Amino acid sequence: MIKVNENYSKLKASYLFADIAKRVETFQVENPDKKIIKLGIGDVTKPLPEACVKAFHQGVDEMAKEETFRGYGPSGGYSFLREIISKEDFQKRGASISPDEIFVSDGSKCDTANFQELFALDLKIAIPDPVYPVYLDSNVMAGRTGTYENGRYQGIHYLECTKENNFLPEIPDTKLDLIYLCFPNNPIGTTAPKQYLKQWVDYARENKALILFDAAYEAFIRNDSPHSIFEIEGAKEVAVEFRSFSKVAGFTGTRCAVTVVPKECMIYNDNNEKISLHSLWGRRQNTKFNGVSYPVQKAAEAVYSEQGQIETRALISYYLKNTDIVTDAMDSLGFDYVGGGSSPYIWIDGGQRDSWEFFQFLLSEAAVVCTPGAGFGKCGDKYIRISAFNSHENVEEAMDRLKEAL
Numbered sequence: 377m378i379k380v381n382e383n384y385s386k387l388k389a390s391y392l393f394a395d396i397a398k399r400v401e402t403f404q405v406e407n408p409d410k411k412i413i414k415l416g417i418g419d420v421t422k423p424l425p426e427a428c429v430k431a432f433h434q435g436v437d438e439m440a441k442e443e444t445f446r447g448y449g450p451s452g453g454y455s456f457l458r459e460i461i462s463k464e465d466f467q468k469r470g471a472s473i474s475p476d477e478i479f480v481s482d483g484s485k486c487d488t489a490n491f492q493e494l495f496a497l498d499l500k501i502a503i504p505d506p507v508y509p510v511y512l513d514s515n516v517m518a519g520r521t522g523t524y525e526n527g528r529y530q531g532i533h534y535l536e537c538t539k540e541n542n543f544l545p546e547i548p549d550t551k552l553d554l555i556y557l558c559f560p561n562n563p564i565g566t567t568a569p570k571q572y573l574k575q576w577v578d579y580a581r582e583n584k585a586l587i588l589f590d591a592a593y594e595a596f597i598r599n600d601s602p603h604s605i606f607e608i609e610g611a612k613e614v615a616v617e618f619r620s621f622s623k624v625a626g627f628t629g630t631r632c633a634v635t636v637v638p639k640e641c642m643i644y645n646d647n648n649e650k651i652s653l654h655s656l657w658g659r660r661q662n663t664k665f666n667g668v669s670y671p672v673q674k675a676a677e678a679v680y681s682e683q684g685q686i687e688t689r690a691l692i693s694y695y696l697k698n699t700d701i702v703t704d705a706m707d708s709l710g711f712d713y714v715g716g717g718s719s720p721y722i723w724i725d726g727g728q729r730d731s732w733e734f735f736q737f738l739l740s741e742a743a744v745v746c747t748p749g750a751g752f753g754k755c756g757d758k759y760i761r762i763s764a765f766n767s768h769e770n771v772e773e774a775m776d777r778l779k780e781a782l
C-alpha cells in the first residue's frame with residue numbers, strides 16, 4: 377500500500393491567499409464598478425530591465441546555432457556569472473567570497489526549503505515569527521516538529537518580532553542549532569544593523585550553530601545595514617546566504633538565484649568530526665539539480681553591466697518611492713508602522729482592529745487589498761503588510777481612499 381508522509385498532515389492548512397482571493401472576489405461581485413487596488417502580493421510588477429532582455433535574447437540565439445549551442449551546464453552555474461557575483465556583491469563590500477563558494481540556482485524559495493535536508497532531524501531550530509512560511513513548512517515536512525496548536529508548532533523555537541524588541545528578536549540564552557534570519561525582512565520590512573548581526577554570528581560560533589541568512593531584499597537597503605551576513609567578521613564559519621534576482625531585477629517569472637556556502641563553514645557528525653557544508657551542498661545539487669538555463673544566466677549577468685545597474689537601481693527606486701507614499705500617509709493618519717525606505721514592505725499596526733478586521737475594512741471601505749499579518753505567524757495578529765509592488769498612481773489612489781474611509 378502506498379502510504380503518505382504523515383508529516384504533511386501536520387502542515388497548517390494555509391488558507392491565507394485562498395481566503396484573501398475569496399474575499400476579494402466576493403467584494404468585486406457585490407461592487408462591480410469598484411476598481412480594486414492590490415497591495416497584498418509579494419511579486420514585482422515592472423518588466424525585466426532592457427539590459428537583461430537583450431542578454432536573454434542573445435543567449436537564446438546562441439542556443440539556436442550549432443557552434444554556440446550548449447547542453448547541460450555546470451550544476452552550480454556558469455563561471456561568468458559566479459565570478460561577477462563574487463566581485464560585485466561580495467568582494468566590493470569587503471566580504472571575501474570566491475566564485476566557487478557561489479551556487480547559482482533557479483530560486484531562493486527552493487534553496488531555503490531544500491537546505492534543511494543536509495541536517496539531522498533532532499536539531500533545535502529557531503524561526504522568526506512572523507515569517508516567510510517556507511522556512512517553517514519545509515521543516516514540518518521533514519518531520520522536525522510536533523503538531524500545530526495555538527499558532528505554534530511543538531519543537532520550534534520562535535524568534536518573536538514585536539514592538540517591544542524593536543522587531544529584532546533577542547539572541548537566545550539557550551542552545552539552538554539552526555537559525556533562520558531574513559533581512560531586509562519579509563513581511564516586516566525591517567533591516568538589521570551590523571552590531572545586531574554580529575551578536576548572532578558570535579552566538580553561532582559559541583554554540584556550533586548555523587545561520588541561514590535570507591538576503592532576497594538586500595538591494596533595497598538605503599541605510600547603513602550590511603547587505604550580506606559575510607560583511608560580519610567570522611560569519612564565513614557559521615552562515616549560509618541566499619540571494620535572488622527575483623526582487624532586484626524582476627526575475628520572479630524568469631528564475632535565478634544564488635546560495636553562498638563558504639568553504640570554512642563546518643557541520644558535525646556524531647563523533648564531533650567536522651564535515652564541509654560546501655561539499656555536502658555541492659553533492660546535493662549535483663544529484664538533484666541540473667543547473668539554470670544558459671539564457672537566464674546571461675540575463676542575470678547583465679544585471680551587473682553598466683546599463684543593468686542603472687536600470688535595476690531605477691526599478692528599486694521606483695518601488696521605494698511607493699513605500700514613501702505609504703509611510704507619509706500612515707504618518708498623517710497616525711498609524712504605527714515599521715519598514716519601507718529600505719525594503720518594499722510596510723508592517724502596519726491596526727490599532728483597535730485585528731489583522732483580518734483591518735484587511736476587511738480596507739477592502740470594503742477603500743477597495744484596497746493588503747495581507748493580514750496573522751498569515752505570517754502569531755505575532756502578526758494585530759498587523760497588516762502593505763507591499764510596494766504597484767504603480768505610483770495606484771499607491772497614491774489607495775492612500776487617498778484610505779484617508780477618506782477613516
Ligand SMILES: *Cc1c(COP(=O)(O)O)cnc(C)c1O
Binds near residue numbers: 482628632
Ligand atoms: C521573494 C522572496 C525570495 C525569493 O524567492 P525566489 O524563489 O528566488 O523567487 C526569497 N525569500 C523571501 C523572504 C522572499 O520574499
